[in-house]
Amino acid sequence: MSDLQAYGVVLAGGSGTRFWPASRKSRPKQLLALGPGSDSLIARTVRRIEPLCPASRVYIATGAHLLDATRRELPWLPEPAFLGEPSARNTAPCIGWATAVIHRRDPDALVAVLPSDQHIGDVEAYLAAVSLALQAARDGTITTIGLTPTRPETGYGYIEAGAARSPGVRAVVRFTEKPDRANAERYLASGRHYWNSGMFFFRAADMLAALAEHAPDVYRGVERIEAAARDGGAREQAAVAEAFAEMPSVSIDYAVMEHLAELAVVPADFGWSDLGSWESAWELGQKDERGNVAEAGHVIVDGDDNLVHLSGAAQGKLVALVGVQGLCVVDTGDVLLVMPKERSQDVRSVVSALESRGQRDRL
Amino acid sequence: MSDLQAYGVVLAGGSGTRFWPASRKSRPKQLLALGPGSDSLIARTVRRIEPLCPASRVYIATGAHLLDATRRELPWLPEPAFLGEPSARNTAPCIGWATAVIHRRDPDALVAVLPSDQHIGDVEAYLAAVSLALQAARDGTITTIGLTPTRPETGYGYIEAGAARSPGVRAVVRFTEKPDRANAERYLASGRHYWNSGMFFFRAADMLAALAEHAPDVYRGVERIEAAARDGGAREQAAVAEAFAEMPSVSIDYAVMEHLAELAVVPADFGWSDLGSWESAWELGQKDERGNVAEAGHVIVDGDDNLVHLSGAAQGKLVALVGVQGLCVVDTGDVLLVMPKERSQDVRSVVSALESRGQRDRL
Numbered sequence: 001m002s003d004l005q006a007y008g009v010v011l012a013g014g015s016g017t018r019f020w021p022a023s024r025k026s027r028p029k030q031l032l033a034l035g036p037g038s039d040s041l042i043a044r045t046v047r048r049i050e051p052l053c054p055a056s057r058v059y060i061a062t063g064a065h066l067l068d069a070t071r072r073e074l075p076w077l078p079e080p081a082f083l084g085e086p087s088a089r090n091t092a093p094c095i096g097w098a099t100a101v102i103h104r105r106d107p108d109a110l111v112a113v114l115p116s117d118q119h120i121g122d123v124e125a126y127l128a129a130v131s132l133a134l135q136a137a138r139d140g141t142i143t144t145i146g147l148t149p150t151r152p153e154t155g156y157g158y159i160e161a162g163a164a165r166s167p168g169v170r171a172v173v174r175f176t177e178k179p180d181r182a183n184a185e186r187y188l189a190s191g192r193h194y195w196n197s198g199m200f201f202f203r204a205a206d207m208l209a210a211l212a213e214h215a216p217d218v219y220r221g222v223e224r225i226e227a228a229a230r231d232g233g234a235r236e237q238a239a240v241a242e243a244f245a246e247m248p249s250v251s252i253d254y255a256v257m258e259h260l261a262e263l264a265v266v267p268a269d270f271g272w273s274d275l276g277s278w279e280s281a282w283e284l285g286q287k288d289e290r291g292n293v294a295e296a297g298h299v300i301v302d303g304d305d306n307l308v309h310l311s312g313a314a315q316g317k318l319v320a321l322v323g324v325q326g327l328c329v330v331d332t333g334d335v336l337l338v339m340p341k342e343r344s345q346d347v348r349s350v351v352s353a354l355e356s357r358g359q360r361d362r363l
Numbered sequence: 364m365s366d367l368q369a370y371g372v373v374l375a376g377g378s379g380t381r382f383w384p385a386s387r388k389s390r391p392k393q394l395l396a397l398g399p400g401s402d403s404l405i406a407r408t409v410r411r412i413e414p415l416c417p418a419s420r421v422y423i424a425t426g427a428h429l430l431d432a433t434r435r436e437l438p439w440l441p442e443p444a445f446l447g448e449p450s451a452r453n454t455a456p457c458i459g460w461a462t463a464v465i466h467r468r469d470p471d472a473l474v475a476v477l478p479s480d481q482h483i484g485d486v487e488a489y490l491a492a493v494s495l496a497l498q499a500a501r502d503g504t505i506t507t508i509g510l511t512p513t514r515p516e517t518g519y520g521y522i523e524a525g526a527a528r529s530p531g532v533r534a535v536v537r538f539t540e541k542p543d544r545a546n547a548e549r550y551l552a553s554g555r556h557y558w559n560s561g562m563f564f565f566r567a568a569d570m571l572a573a574l575a576e577h578a579p580d581v582y583r584g585v586e587r588i589e590a591a592a593r594d595g596g597a598r599e600q601a602a603v604a605e606a607f608a609e610m611p612s613v614s615i616d617y618a619v620m621e622h623l624a625e626l627a628v629v630p631a632d633f634g635w636s637d638l639g640s641w642e643s644a645w646e647l648g649q650k651d652e653r654g655n656v657a658e659a660g661h662v663i664v665d666g667d668d669n670l671v672h673l674s675g676a677a678q679g680k681l682v683a684l685v686g687v688q689g690l691c692v693v694d695t696g697d698v699l700l701v702m703p704k705e706r707s708q709d710v711r712s713v714v715s716a717l718e719s720r721g722q723r724d725r726l
Contacts, residue, residue, distance in 0.1 A: 021681075021683070299713055299716055299717065301709070301712055301713050301716055302706075302709065302712075313676070313696075314699075317696075317697060317698065317699060318384075318697065318698045318699070318717075318722070318725050319698075319699045319700075319701075320384070320698070320699070320700045320701070320702075320713045321701050321702070322700070322701070322702035322703075322706050322709050322710070322712075322713060323702050323703050323706040323709065324690070324701055324702060324703065327687070327701065329699070329701055331694075331699055333676075333680075334680060334681065335680065335681045335682075335683070336677075336680060336681070336682045336683070336692070336694055336699070337682075337683045337685070338682075338683070338684050338685070338687055338690065338692055338701060339683075339684070339685035339686050339687060340685075340686050340687065343665075343685050343686040346664070346665070346685050346686065347685070349664055349665075349685075350662055350664050350683045350685060353662055353664055354662065354681075359681070362681050
């Protein structure tokens, strides 16, 4: 992989409520330290890809209101790395914008688009898969990574793979929306279906051409920004605001991927998790001998399989769990959540209750 | 009860760890709002006795290090009401001291000694019992209140009652230490045994005479303070320090009550609880329709029979309990305790663990 040098675009918009109260509108999931280790997910994402996308070639696409918090997690990145979207427009507009910025800098650029909030257990296997995907992209085919499914998951999109194009790379037959249970079982058994990782690899010029062809309204917005940049850049920020006001809110899958005649997928298996709930944070966390995931220094006199997550004003707090099993205890200073791990999905109902009460300061 | 006017001595030393982490060395149980209502236990104690012991006649015997925190709970009391013990010496020395202070002010004074950290459900019945006890005391007999036992409790001392002395007042046969289970069962069935309430009623002169006779080392300390006070009071504070350094640490039961030939008890039943654990705080607390005891404003989306207690920096915090039953959740800002109510006794083990770790700042 040594000769491959790509640009990274890390998608760090994020909203979502599954890690409330640790995740907030002003502090989405990728800024949290979930799973093993004490670094935030976005910091781990940027560090992980460094062998292929050095810090000087990484761009972070995030919400304008998240810029400061995001910079704090990535203090080693240069300031131009941070692209603040004036409004949330799903993935196509921000990938288009970031790709144009990279293309302006290096017309031959190879780009890796990476979600910022996933867990990856086997970094070596991950880098090998990304290398393969970048090689396929360098040859002119937009490429994705498909994850070998391990369960009949109905919450993810799938990619159906076809014929081999080269060792480790297959053609994409189609993108599939979230399946029902029966189809998910069928996909799991097929050996041809993979989870859509949300990772994409392409030459910048290829993506811009694909946007021009399949998503002209997104492309027009990107062009408007580029025109302002060519004029010396003074109006660039205003052009970004105008472009984002006009571009549709649409995913890159829907706007581009599903329309491409030729698309490649690298099937892979590198201990991936989308960290979808507090329960998964416990599953991936570093456990003590009784299965508790908690920072050292807490007293856990008597309890098993609990998760303790402290942030904000609750950091450094002493937590004593006595005689409790399988609880999530999340303390952010202003909010405390206590629930059994298997109720993790019900965090949403608390968030809904707060919304309907108008307690937006705790969301 | 209208013609009875007594002096109150509220015992507010307190240590104990059963309400950790809300109770601390610097914030013992009587300063907490436990059970129903939002007033502290000591504030409720002083308010409750007001018809018999008006604010101008109440004295608070507390540790010198607790004076400020105690004053804050009782802002309507005049400053001379607060007696700060330079060191903890159990109940006999502080009752002796407070009695001498009152006797100096009013040689005919009638005194009610009351613990500061108990729950009383039926205030009318309580005042009636105290009135009876004060009448007996006014006639020259040191008197106590004995609580009708409702279970074979092995954690309390008992008073065995004998012949009736007057309506509602019986002679005390003996004080009994905490019994074993078999004796506790026997006491419960006997109709002659009552729980020792820790409340005592006497003429000040009678108690001083009893101390002089049965606890001369305590009496000497009290005398030393009185001598300094008679000399104009300039040396009184120093005399208090010297006296407390020399007096033995001994309970009034052991020093005086168990030696008295004549002692009366008023058997009573007024919804008493010593509030001995977080579980009892839940039992006595104001419950919502699902049995949760918590201040309004918390979200409890889905849970039953839980207790939420917030203090310090955690006041005003949003607490979400999802799918949990019978938990105590105590948050003081710097410490969080989560445990099933029935494990309340195990708070001690956490405290012990902290002591052995040297984390005294959380005790």
